[in-house]
Amino acid sequence: MMITTKGRNALKVMVDLARHEGEGFISLADIAARQNESLKYLEASAKQLSAAGLVVSARGKSGGYKLARPATDYSAAEILLSGEGTLAPVSCLEAGSAPCQNAGTCATLPLFKELDEVIMNFLTSKKLSDLV
Numbered sequence: 001m002m003i004t005t006k007g008r009n010a011l012k013v014m015v016d017l018a019r020h021e022g023e024g025f026i027s028l029a030d031i032a033a034r035q036n037e038s039l040k041y042l043e044a045s046a047k048q049l050s051a052a053g054l055v056v057s058a059r060g061k062s063g064g065y066k067l068a069r070p071a072t073d074y075s076a077a078e079i080l081l082s083g084e085g086t087l088a089p090v091s092c093l094e095a096g097s098a099p100c101q102n103a104g105t106c107a108t109l110p111l112f113k114e115l116d117e118v119i120m121n122f123l124t125s126k127k128l129s130d131l132v
Contacts, residue, residue: 003084012035013031017055018067018129025065027063049083052081054078087120
């Protein structure tokens with residue numbers, strides 16, 4: 001498993017919004033400047049975060065994005081999943097994947113199941129507020 005730019009940018013946007021929580025809607029241009037990231041990439045991340053219901057958006061001069069809930073209510077796992085889609089260490093553990101024909105005899109499957117559980121427990125235990 002490797003966290004891609006999509007997942008990292010989703011986390012960066014959320015951390016920036018949490019740091020500026022209470023300031024109203026924050027423009028992506030401001031976030032991009034503070035995070036030294038491409039506005040285009042952050043737009044894609046913000047769209048995914050919005051679709052997942054993690055942020056709310058407003059158009060117009062005073063528009064932008066803000067957290068849909070308090071920072072303490074978000075886990076790193078749900079933020080990363082909004083950008084990544086999956087955090088499974090192997091494809092056979094991805095939600096909705098076809099059952100592996102070798103699952104019954106696979107000597108490595110228990111290891112990867114345990115790794116997946118450790119990863120998810122760790123990322124679920126870390127709150128957005130911990131990163132601020």
